[in-house]
Amino acid sequence: MALEEYKRKRRFEETPEPPPKVAKKAGNRFVVQKHDATRLHYDFRLEMEGVLKSWAVPKGPSLDPADKRLAMHVEDHPVSYFDFEGNIPENNYGAGTVIVWDVGTWQPLSPVAVDGKYKPGTEAEAAAMLAKGDLKFRLNGKRLKGDFALVKMKGRRPGSKGNEWLLIKKHDDQVVEGYDIEEFDDSVLSGRNLEEVAGDSGSREWKSRPTGRGTLKAAWLADADARIDKEKAGANEQKKNASPPKAQRTKTQRTLRSKKKIA
Ligand code: MN
DSSP, X not given: OTTHHHHHHOOTTTOOSOOOOOOSSOOOEEEXXXXXXXXXXXXXXXXETTEEEEEEETTOOOSOTTOEEEEEXXXXXXXXXXXXXXXXXXXXXXXXXXXXXXEEEEEEBOSSOBTTBOOBOOHHHHHHHHHHTEEEEEEEESSOEEEEEEEEOOSOOTTOOSOEEEEEEOSSTTOOTTOOGGGOOBOTTXXXXXXXXXXXXXXGGOOOXXXXXXXXXXXXXXXXXXXXXXXXXXXXXXXXXXXXXXXHHHHHHHHHHHHHHHO
């Protein structure tokens, strides 16, 4: 089953991640999530066959063809993971903060180039290329654009699980030599960086687009929310006593303005 491993690794009463559900509709989106787990990495996901085919890329994707980025093939994720941004709680699989680093659409390319150029391919070709371990595709994202290949490594390193691929930018007019991923550290969805999402209890209440996820909100979340609400109420009470109402209003306005800017 497509999402068995995804399901097996997670406790859905604790994590705010979406449940394992295979999508019926076909789609051609891609997402790159920046994930501050035990080791910081980027998760590269292509919507395919009702799931997100996924690779964990320690150094992240690059627009420079000279960078051949190690990409560990990991378990399929549900399509609703597409806009997941938030905090996976401690002691859970993948614990840490996730932001959406890039989104867009992708299309498969024909397996063989003609005069050095790749033409759009079919879904069947994509499935065959994936199975063969040499998937060529074109991205149209906010940050990643142009032709890429995901190539399965043949020679196994000692101790490897055989899940090592390389993510490589192809030569085209979207190449950026010396591409530095760290110049882009914010979410393309919320404008927030990892630290801002990590420090924001509100982001834990993330809900996937299919409605009804609110009911799955875990007990630890409710507890944490209640505690934070209580702390906030206490802090407001103290502020009210300490400073005149006018100064308080100014600070609130400032907070609202800065929130608006990054939203
Ligand atoms: Mn990850």
